[in-house]
Amino acid sequence: xxxxxxxxxxxxxxxxxxxxxxxxxxxxxxxxxxxxxxxxxxxxxxxxxxxxxxxxxxxxxxxxxxxxxxxxxxxxxxxxxxxxxxxxxxxxxxxxxxxxxxxxxxxxxxxxxxxxxxxxxxxxxxxxxxxxxxxxxxxxxxxxxxxxxxxxxxxxxxxxxxxxxxxxxxxxxxxxx
Amino acid sequence: xxxxxxxxxxxxxxxxxxxxxxxxxxxxxxxxxxxxxxxxxxxxxxxxxxxxxxxxxxxxxxxxxxxxxxxxxxxxxxxxxxxxxxxxxxxxxxxxxxxxxxxxxxxxxxxxxxxxxxxxxxxxxxxxxxxxxxxxxxxxxxxxxxxxxxxxxxxxxxxxxxxxxxxxxxxxxxxxxxxxxxxxxxxxxxxxxxxxxxxxxxxxxxxxxxxxxxxxxxxxxxxxxxxxxxxxxxxxxxxxxxxxxxxxxxxxxxxxxxxxxxxxxxxxxxxxxxxxxxxxxxxxxxxxxxxxxxxxxxxxxxxxxxxxxxxxxxxxxxxxxxxxxxxxxxxxxxxxxxxxxxxxxxxxxxxxxxxxxxxxxxxxxxxxxxxxxxxxxxxxxxxxxxxxxxxxxxxxxxxxxxxxxxxxxxxxxxxxxxxxxxxxxxxxxxxxxxxxxxxxxxxxxxxxxxxxxxxxxxx
Amino acid sequence: xxxxxxxxxxxxxxxxxxxxxxxxxxxxxxxxxxxxxxxxxxxxxxxxxxxxxxxxxxxxxxxxxxxxxxxxxxxxxxxxxxxxxxxxxx
Ligand SMILES: Cc1cc2nc3c(=O)[nH]c(=O)nc-3n(C[C@H](O)[C@H](O)[C@H](O)COP(=O)(O)OP(=O)(O)OC[C@H]3O[C@@H](n4cnc5c(N)ncnc54)[C@H](O)[C@@H]3O)c2cc1C
Ligand SMILES: [Zn+2]
Numbered sequence: 001x002x003x004x005x006x007x008x009x010x011x012x013x014x015x016x017x018x019x020x021x022x023x024x025x026x027x028x029x030x031x032x033x034x035x036x037x038x039x040x041x042x043x044x045x046x047x048x049x050x051x052x053x054x055x056x057x058x059x060x061x062x063x064x065x066x067x068x069x070x071x072x073x074x075x076x077x078x079x080x081x082x083x084x085x086x087x088x089x090x091x092x093x094x095x096x097x098x099x100x101x102x103x104x105x106x107x108x109x110x111x112x113x114x115x116x117x118x119x120x121x122x123x124x125x126x127x128x129x130x131x132x133x134x135x136x137x138x139x140x141x142x143x144x145x146x147x148x149x150x151x152x153x154x155x156x157x158x159x160x161x162x163x164x165x166x167x168x169x170x171x172x173x174x175x176x177x
Numbered sequence: 178x179x180x181x182x183x184x185x186x187x188x189x190x191x192x193x194x195x196x197x198x199x200x201x202x203x204x205x206x207x208x209x210x211x212x213x214x215x216x217x218x219x220x221x222x223x224x225x226x227x228x229x230x231x232x233x234x235x236x237x238x239x240x241x242x243x244x245x246x247x248x249x250x251x252x253x254x255x256x257x258x259x260x261x262x263x264x265x266x267x268x269x270x271x272x273x274x275x276x277x278x279x280x281x282x283x284x285x286x287x288x289x290x291x292x293x294x295x296x297x298x299x300x301x302x303x304x305x306x307x308x309x310x311x312x313x314x315x316x317x318x319x320x321x322x323x324x325x326x327x328x329x330x331x332x333x334x335x336x337x338x339x340x341x342x343x344x345x346x347x348x349x350x351x352x353x354x355x356x357x358x359x360x361x362x363x364x365x366x367x368x369x370x371x372x373x374x375x376x377x378x379x380x381x382x383x384x385x386x387x388x389x390x391x392x393x394x395x396x397x398x399x400x401x402x403x404x405x406x407x408x409x410x411x412x413x414x415x416x417x418x419x420x421x422x423x424x425x426x427x428x429x430x431x432x433x434x435x436x437x438x439x440x441x442x443x444x445x446x447x448x449x450x451x452x453x454x455x456x457x458x459x460x461x462x463x464x465x466x467x468x469x470x471x472x473x474x475x476x477x478x479x480x481x482x483x484x485x486x487x488x489x490x491x492x493x494x495x496x497x498x499x500x501x502x503x504x505x506x507x508x509x510x511x512x513x514x515x516x517x518x519x520x521x522x523x524x525x526x527x528x529x530x531x532x533x534x535x536x537x538x539x540x541x542x543x544x545x546x547x548x549x550x551x552x553x554x555x556x557x558x559x560x561x562x563x564x565x566x567x568x569x570x571x572x573x574x575x576x577x578x579x580x581x582x583x584x585x586x587x588x589x590x591x592x593x594x595x596x597x598x599x600x601x602x603x604x605x606x607x608x609x610x611x612x613x614x615x616x617x618x619x620x621x622x623x624x625x626x627x628x629x630x631x632x633x634x635x636x
Numbered sequence: 637x638x639x640x641x642x643x644x645x646x647x648x649x650x651x652x653x654x655x656x657x658x659x660x661x662x663x664x665x666x667x668x669x670x671x672x673x674x675x676x677x678x679x680x681x682x683x684x685x686x687x688x689x690x691x692x693x694x695x696x697x698x699x700x701x702x703x704x705x706x707x708x709x710x711x712x713x714x715x716x717x718x719x720x721x722x723x724x725x726x
Contacts, residue, residue: 460682473678621671
């Protein structure tokens, strides 16, 4: 049975960071050995940290110390090497959990999501239908998180539900259209 | 040689199959494939090829070949480069209007292999600028008698064209064009949504869609024609007047002496010429680079598609600028659909599938009835895009070398007028009044003729 | 449809990108003809062409692309900014 659920995220922070030294300072503030490389994510002490671009990361689902966190991270980055912006309401999270999740996504996303290509630490900014999303592979055999702007959320949900209800990847039984 | 082979090889043309007296419209309609590459698919569309006996019986009225297929002569008064519609039309009017018959049209492939038979055949004259309106209106008037003129039915069908608007701003702009058209004696009307529905019942005017219809402008005299019939008719008429149509002959260079062109180099040898006209849509800059000057033209793919054949459901042409789709129904019954050009330079005569996908999404919102239709085939032509979406017709920095290009996504409708004015320019050395504003140096003087807004997808 | 290998994100489909066209020459301060060339004259090669594309739906970085207009083959993709500025691409 398919599970498509909307997951509440306590906070999302956009982190812009320029230069090697600032990246090292930020990583150590987040208790990780290094900032994630392109199209990868890592679990940090303050939530999932996703690579969005060469100077840009998203910190999602931070669990503790919410009010102080932006200032804490901004201090680690330093005044002239980047910025921390609270984007908590910029995206909603949809989790897709089931054995066919990859096939469901294949109906509307062009990326190859086979585990040998899109492994557990992978993430990507890409398109679902025509909507830009951040796609995050979650731990487990076939689970994905989709971070999408609120306005196309309905559009993305419909794409996914349609693929769940009318699984085009399954060969229809004889005689049935 | 069977018709389909002749078409594929391309160097001989078979007569159209409507043998004998003029067939009823539905029969005539199915003669040749709709927009696209008709000759290649003709085999599948014709139910049964006519027998030899029938051919002989009608041979007198329907010769097996519509035009001569001569070897190039060493020299001509005028050489026209490009055997598309505009090149053929130019040659025809050089002979007909100016008595200049020592003319060759040199074509690298076969006649009409380019945009001539890849377009979606929309004909209209409701442009916006005072330079454009007279040119396109003259063309529309020539269309109404073009078939008789060429003694070849081109199936011109002035079934009307709606240009839908989907916002207040768009509606205001469309009304402005309606007023501009009327001031220039061009028929134009504004229709409210309910009137749109009356004129074209399958348009969805529900306010509940993402881009509801705010009304439409209507040009009732606009319409469609059969592009391949136009190629055949022009080729036959030009050939009969003495023009040499030389296929499989690519121009590879120019002989330029003291700043004046004296002939062309081709894959079939040198051909001397008093004057040369360049009408090589899609490959214009390759030609002008050989001749040593620049023109502000870029080559982009423009795609179209057709569905399978249906009963007539669409009585007119309908265009939607905001949604980037336009649809008409060919005489034979296919839905013919086009959209905006692709986004990157190309000479490959193909485009990207996501454009087809989005044009279908738009069409389904406008015409829910089409959701059961299938895409039968898609194709692309390479169109000459100019900075102001208007053509360039006139003299060049090289003496005796003239240029007719930049028709972009909308030159089919201009076929008769383009040939008329370009023949005048080639014959007299001076532009006709109608093409005088469309000179190459307008990009220096600043006298642009901006038609980006005139026709949404601008066909 | 083109598929462009983003230096950061790997192979992605064309709808994720915007075409940035060819580079624009610097404006001169002299004749009308030179101005016309700057404003309106763009390369239109039949063959290899140097283009810019931006991966708007992915890393949102600009890149240089060498593409063939006759075949649509993509021969080279390079990031506009040097990878050292950011760490290294995928
Ligand atoms: C998909 C599509 C839809 C369109 N829809 C419409 C529409 O609805 N209404 C409308 O008005 N217009 C439309 N157009 C535009 C219209 O087709 C063109 O503007 C018009 O056909 C261009 O003129 P042409 O017929 O002479 O071009 P072409 O038929 O392309 O002729 C140019 C010829 O030059 C030849 N040539 C090039 N280089 C050389 C060389 N070196 N030596 C010898 N020969 C050479 C080519 O082989 C070609 O045959 C559409 C175009 C496309 C692609
Ligand atoms: Zn990228």
